[in-house]
Amino acid sequence: MLLTKPVADQQSVGLLVPCQGVYNIGKNIYINKTKEKKKKNKKTKEENKIKTKGHLCFLFHNLQHQKKETAMDSSKESAPWFKSEKAALTALKASDWNLEGAFENFYNQPPARPLVDPRHLEEFYLKYKDAYSDMIMVDGVSAFCDDLQVDPGDVVMLVISWHMKAATMSEFSKQEFSNGLQSIGVDSLDKLKSLLPYLRAELKDEHKFREIYNFAFSWAKEKGQKSLALDTALGMWQLLFAERVWPLVDPWCQFLQAKHNKAISKDTWVQLLDFSRTIVPSLSNYDAEGAWPYLIDEFVEYLRDIGVVHPC
Structure with a gap:
């Protein structure tokens, strides 16, 4: 049995011609749009390159200006290292090309370590x-x-x-x-x-501050002692929380002098930082059932007694 290709009738052929025309028009539109998109993407990439170069030029112009000012002042020693273009580019990318943020990232990067004699x-x-x-x-x-x-x-x-x-x-x-x-x-x-x-x-830096804060306890206490003398602890808290502000540091020190007047344990020292970072000054998110040291619980009651904060 021979298989033969069916012959389309005249009506089907008539329908096929306009359909083919619509297809060709759609195909041409798609091709044109694809070309336009590629041109637009290429243009955007070129603009981004120009933008990047502009940011880097501005960034390094500022840095070079600072170097000249330092060199002109004989009382200052030039830094033993200078930032690289790679470091500046990293700072720009990290700040999503925000120049102000890039400057902050750029100058806060740890300097490359020079050789030590x-x-x-x-x-x-x-x-x-x-x-x-x-x-x-x-x-x-x-x-x-x-x-x-x-x-x-x-x-x-x-x-x-x-x-x-x-x-x-x-x-x-x-x-x-x-x-x-x-x-x-x-x-x-x-x-x-x-x-x-x-x-x-x-x-x-939050992470480094925590490390330095925890280090300070052992560094400041007397040799052979497990606890930190109260006067020393008060001074260290005032020193540290002047850098990472905690609004309740003064009431905390006053409370200890009035109600505690004893050496500070390592547990109290460590957990106070957690308390200062997680509990808002109004104490609205303080949970009395939380696992805070008894001294911190007493501090909260003290604040409410003297009217610094009010019970929820």
Whole structure:
């Protein structure tokens, strides 16, 4: 049996012709739109490249201007490193090409660590070393602060001690001093002075602030003691919460002096930071059934008793 292709009747052929015409018109429209879209995407990419180059030029123009100002001032030492174009591009991308945000990211990036000269680091240490022990003791730390032109009670000294992993306040072992400064790429006083603004800025980072806050407890307490003396704790809280503001720090210190007047445990120290970060100053989200230390529960009652906040 032979199979034959059916022949369309005249009416079917008549219908096919206009359908074919509509198809061809639609096909041409689609092709044209696709071409226009490709041209538009190409144009957008070119515009983005120009925009990127413009941002980078502006960013680096500002940086170069700052370098010139620094070089013109003989009292300032130029930074031992400078940001790269790659770092600037990273900052721009991270800020979704927002120039103001890029500047903040750009200048808050940790600097690339320069090489540290062990001989210079040794000389730096010996300048402050105690005459009778292989340590930098209170007098040496005081001279160190004088040379840095910072007060011994300046919070930046806490940050420096954190980098050094210092075991206790107002003294550094040779290993702490040397390893700590090497970790931040410093082997001279001038280099450390140039780095002070960056070290202060580390307190603005929530993660680093928490690490420094927790470090401060062991660093500030007396050797051999498990708790932190109340007066020392009050001073440390005032110092730290001046950097990451907690509106209730003054009432908290007043409460401790009036109602507690005892040393502060590690648990209370750690959980107070959690309390300050999670509970709003009005205490509207405070849960009396929560697992807060009894001292914090008593503080909440104290605030309500003196009318600082009102019961919900």
